Amino acid sequence: MSTESIAAPRSNSAQSPKYKRSKGNNSSFEMAAWLFMRLSGVVLIVLIFGHLFVNLMLGDGIHAVDFGFVAGKWASPFWQIWDLVMLWLAILHGTNGVRTIINDYAERSGTRMTLKTVLYVASGVIVVLGTLVIFTFDPCPPGAVIDLPSFCPVP
Amino acid sequence: MQVHKYDVVIVGAGGAGMRAAIESGQRARTAVLTKLYPTRSHTGAAQGGMCAALANVEEDNWEWHTFDTVKGGDYLVDQDAAEVMAKEAIDAVIDLEKMGLPFNRTPEGRIDQRRFGGHTRDHGKAPVRRACYAADRTGHMILQTLYQNCVKHNVEFYNEYYVLDLLTVEEEATREDGTIYLQKKTAGVVSYDLATGELHVFQAKSVILATGGAGKVFKTTSNAHTLTGDGMGIAFRKGIPLEDMEFFQFHPTGLAGLGILLSEAARGEGAILRNSEGERFMERYAPTIKDLAPRDIVARSMANEVREGRGCGPNKDYVLLDLTHLEPAHIDAKLPDITEFARTYLGVEPYTEPVPVFPTAHYAMGGVPTNIATEVLQDNDTVIPGLYAAGEVACVSVHGSNRLGTNSLLDINVFGKRAGVAAAEYAKTADFVDLPENPEAATVALLEHVRTSDGGEKVALIRKDLQDTMDANMQVFRTAESIDKVLADIASFEERYSRITVQDKGKRFNLDLLEAVELGFLLELAKVMTVAALHRQESRGGHYREDFPDRDDENFMKHSMAYLDSNVTVESSAESIAGIRLETKPVVVTRYQPMVRKY
Amino acid sequence: MSTVETELPEPASKIELPAHLGGGGEIPTFDVTLKVRRYDPEFSEESKWEEFTMTMYGTDRVLDALHKVKWEQDGSLSFRRSCAHGVCGSDAMRINGRNRLACKTLLKDLDTSKPITVEPIKGLPVEKDLIVDMEPFFQSFREVMPFLVNRGHEPSKERLQSAEDRERFDDTTKCILCAACTSSCPVFWTDGQYFGPAAIVNAHRFIFDSRDDAGDMRLEILNDKEGVWRCRTTFNCSEACPRGIQVTQAIAEVKQAILSRQI
């Protein structure tokens, strides 16, 4: 679960080299992150459970999910917003969660930096991609060869 | 080897040492050397309270407190010292409160006080509530509070540094009456760094000894494994006398068989002692204050019940402490820790069952002699400049032949503070005394001897044998015969000690080696105790001779002073023993003439 | 905490004692095997397990067993201890996988049919056998300003404090700085930078003391990135505390205090 020990010279308080705790920047970022985890968690419960319920439990379950299903949903601004909020909150929540985990286990600051960069880039790309998809989504793409939702004009 | 230079070096970071450090640390360059992390010191084990005539809950004043202290100590108390302590008690408690100590409070928000053995109103009329307390962890709170304040004031600690030698130099000096004598002067200390096995010499203008007690000479004891009387032993080996060493307090209520203390506060809160017949036997021994009689009396009464066949248990070797008539809520509020000890260690539920208890070796009334300014004396009245002592290691003597409960936490605060101030003030005007040549030589030789000695004797076995014989023969009842037996045993232990083998040959954390060194101190102190006990042919306070059951003010209203003296060659006799010279010192009497001590 | 000012009725001079009292008969003896994790860098960089078997008695504790090994079998076995009854905090170690005080763990409460494993506490540098370097631990303690700070005029007498105000921080005054909590914390194990539960407990002790004026500064300190927010409520600390301090609860209270101060 962890490493064995931290590098430390033998010490007695009178002469000990002070153990270094890198100074924080006095902002309340960690507090905000902590609070955000809780708040977003509560909202996510509603969003995710709703999402799962609609996708997996209603109608035909997972088998109902296809292009038409998705397109049908995103035709409504309600679901657009739902999924958008869910996307953002989940990514932020998850990213922050993984950031904590990296802070915990990656001890060398180099490793820490690298992993976090990868994390932020990945999350950023995904959020942007997801947002674009939701907003620029065209439920009736021209030239589609498969079933489109029923409301699409018949080509 | 490294050499450090400080104005003040304090040896020991218990209550006395840290109280001194708080004062001295703000006045002079101070180092505190301690063989344990400060918060491990045994002051933290003290439970019941610290007394001061605050009169927060009942009428009280410091003179009554002085009287109780003098009477409790069976008139062997130096009354000037007792007055100082009782007077300064009030400030000592307030100081602690200001430092943040979380005392229990009265409904009005003032420091609460409870009863304790031997503390009475108006010269013995009735028990009085004088002990300030924090549940049954008063000592814990004191130790923590003092440590916290040391942190606040950036006191420099050298943790796990064992002091093994005191550095003194001797110079010829002339007394007022023209006689010439050797005046000791303080140069510093030699210490052993447990982590590395290296020696460090500390040169200092003043040194304060605050190394605590020596309970480990006994088997059944409330004292920690680390209370091996190092400070007393070191001083004694340097030719400094030890005062009143025959007086050792046996606390009545140790968990039977284990010695873990159940505070007198239990009785202060209403618990009582019963024998196998269910009888509250203290009604017979001390009709007025019964279970709250001073410790020596209660301990002897208990031992007597057992001797007369009214002990409990399969071996009829203990009595019972009964709390069952107390409200569980009250017990939880006032005595949470000690009831947990009973549960954890004996599996007894104190709400419903009485707890097996028996006297346990608790407190050394004797120690390194000092005056009320905490300066160490090299004889009856010659001060050693720059050397101070406070706490259990010292003998001012405020406890006389029997310490009253709660007077020790007071002692360490009052005299700890005095020592800190005095040592720092002295350091301001004094110069360093030059270190002797090869200051560490004696310590190196001692360690080398212990490390290389190869006779196969085991330290732990010798220690066990010593503790067994001390428990059997030097406990609450003593006779010339039993004392002689101990002396003979010690002689054989010393011989065995010269043939010990220490298994651990390393330098790092070699506790094996240090246990052997500590045993050396224990043997020395046990010898001093027994010789002094043999010499005192009377019964007084904690020292009870069955062959001399009465107090004898005519011949023995004096402190005993034991000196290391290789010129004394007498084999065991009533007066002396090889290597130890016994002298006496008058008791300071100011206002209370000895009276019969009855409760 | 307040004094219940009731005179107790005098207890009876004599009572009937139940016959079994103090009985308990023979104290059972049993064989135990200690499996101790040894390490002495003076002789080897490797740490290794070593087993010792001995006969012990009913009321013996793990500390007694360790002593028996040290005193009779292998004098080089090293561990810290002092008071031997759970009040000094010297001998926190990992016994059968959990942090406890050796002097407070009765052998009979463990499964003696299997070897009892004894290891140093985790997350602090091991120095020899069961001895670890406590300095990082005390360093964190010192950093939270663990002392009363009072700005006003020093009163000449004691300060008043109501029994309720005193009770507010009672739990956290019990700490003996044994490090059982901090070294049981999975977050502390990771990089040792987390202040750790013990430091927070000792900050709590003062933050909630009505006499103290530096609560804000301590909250500021613990609002650090290595402060309370690193706690993941794993409760190992509360389970490990030999003084029964509700450590996680104390941490939660500190978190809330920071929140309500900032918002």
Next chain:
Amino acid sequence: MPTKPAGTLYRGREGMWSWVGHRITGVVIFIFLLVHVLDTSLVRVSPEAYTAVIGAYKNPIMGLGEAGLVAAIVFHAFNGLRIIAIDFWKKGPKYQRQLLWGVLALWAVTMIPFLIRHLTIVFSNFFGGH
């Protein structure tokens, strides 16, 4: 420094293991989320691509995986509420263990109907053919 491997696993109790569970499920969900957004994005590429990929979800192996994912989310979600209760409810820390049993009970109550429905669909449709 001592060599590493010899130490034993710390024997934490409910609190520690629930945290281990929370952490693992959190990471699992996060990784799935990344993938899930990617595959959903295919709707922008072409309906065919999306439907093809989503088709992959429809075999029983993936169906089981999905069930596992839902199990993880449900545990993480309910335990998340437990953590929030510990943080903000005065008696939370005291009842953390009971709360965990509550989480597991709720988890079971949620998972059973879901599994029945989900697995029936997965398997019936697979075997039943589309």
